[in-house]
Amino acid sequence: MNQIATRVQIVQERIVAAAQRAGRDPHQITLVAVTKTHPLEVLQQAIAAGVVHLGESRLQEAEPKISALHAQRPDLTWHMIGHLQRNKAKAAIGMFDLLHTVDSLRLAETLNRHYEQRVADIAATPEHSRLNVLLQINVSGEATKEGFDLPGGVQNHAGLPYFLANVERIVALPYLRVQGLMTIAPWQPDPEAARPVFRALRELRDHLAARWPQAEWSQLSMGMTDDFEVAIEEGATLVRVGRAIFGERA
Ligand SMILES: *Cc1c(COP(=O)(O)O)cnc(C)c1O
Numbered sequence: 001m002n003q004i005a006t007r008v009q010i011v012q013e014r015i016v017a018a019a020q021r022a023g024r025d026p027h028q029i030t031l032v033a034v035t036k037t038h039p040l041e042v043l044q045q046a047i048a049a050g051v052v053h054l055g056e057s058r059l060q061e062a063e064p065k066i067s068a069l070h071a072q073r074p075d076l077t078w079h080m081i082g083h084l085q086r087n088k089a090k091a092a093i094g095m096f097d098l099l100h101t102v103d104s105l106r107l108a109e110t111l112n113r114h115y116e117q118r119v120a121d122i123a124a125t126p127e128h129s130r131l132n133v134l135l136q137i138n139v140s141g142e143a144t145k146e147g148f149d150l151p152g153g154v155q156n157h158a159g160l161p162y163f164l165a166n167v168e169r170i171v172a173l174p175y176l177r178v179q180g181l182m183t184i185a186p187w188q189p190d191p192e193a194a195r196p197v198f199r200a201l202r203e204l205r206d207h208l209a210a211r212w213p214q215a216e217w218s219q220l221s222m223g224m225t226d227d228f229e230v231a232i233e234e235g236a237t238l239v240r241v242g243r244a245i246f247g248e249r250a
Contacts, residue, residue: 005049018232034242057082100182115175130177153200180219191227198234
């Protein structure tokens with residue numbers, strides 16, 4: 001086995017072990033291999049090792065990779081995990097299966113408008129009649145992070161009403177399918193330090209799911225190379241792992 005295949009297997013085993021520690025079914029957790037900065041050959045090795053979910057951060061970088069692989073592997077699922085600018089919304093919806101980084105009402109509305117047009121253009125099947133999105137939340141309060149600003153999640157009594165008013169309007173958009181929430185924990189040497197951040201995201205999800213049961217809220221995208229096991233213990237369904245599979249990025 002090559003090194004990438006070995007590392008994919010090790011990460012999968014760690015996912016299973018973390019799920020079992022938490023009394024969860026490992027099948028509830030999807031490994032998204034984060035391939036940003038890596039060339040097409042590296043993606044092909046990961047795919048040969050059984051990876052079917054790929055995460056990219058930048059449209060310009062992702063576009064040629066997705067195009068190159070699409071013909072042979074239409075079964076791959078492409079995840080947009082980087083910040084999305086509104087002027088790139090139209091391009092993004094044609095490329096990705098799930099956008100993890102919807103971080104404002106205006107972006108959601110822009111995506112909704114472009115997807116309405118796309119549904120008409122491609123005569124979409126019911127499955128493709130809505131764009132799959134996650135709402136990115138800054139629950140840690142770290143100043144540099146993208147996302148809806150809600151440090152502390154549901155405990156943030158000052159910020160919660162404004163956030164909920166945004167969610168109310170987003171879940172009403174007819175061409176979006178809100179599947180859940182995404183967060184990035186601040187990097188800290190001890191992965192345990194991320195646990196309160198992941199827990200806050202899960203509690204926020206539970207709050208939103210009770211309030212708007214018509215949306216799905218099934219997905220929690222949280223956890224990266226340094227903290228994915230803690231994230232799984234706190235309920236992650238999508239873990240975004242780059243370096244543990246591909247090594248350090250240049
Ligand atoms: C780069 C990136 C990852 C992967 O990070 P690793 O530490 O390499 O696992 C996950 N999520 C987001 C949003 C990223 O930008």
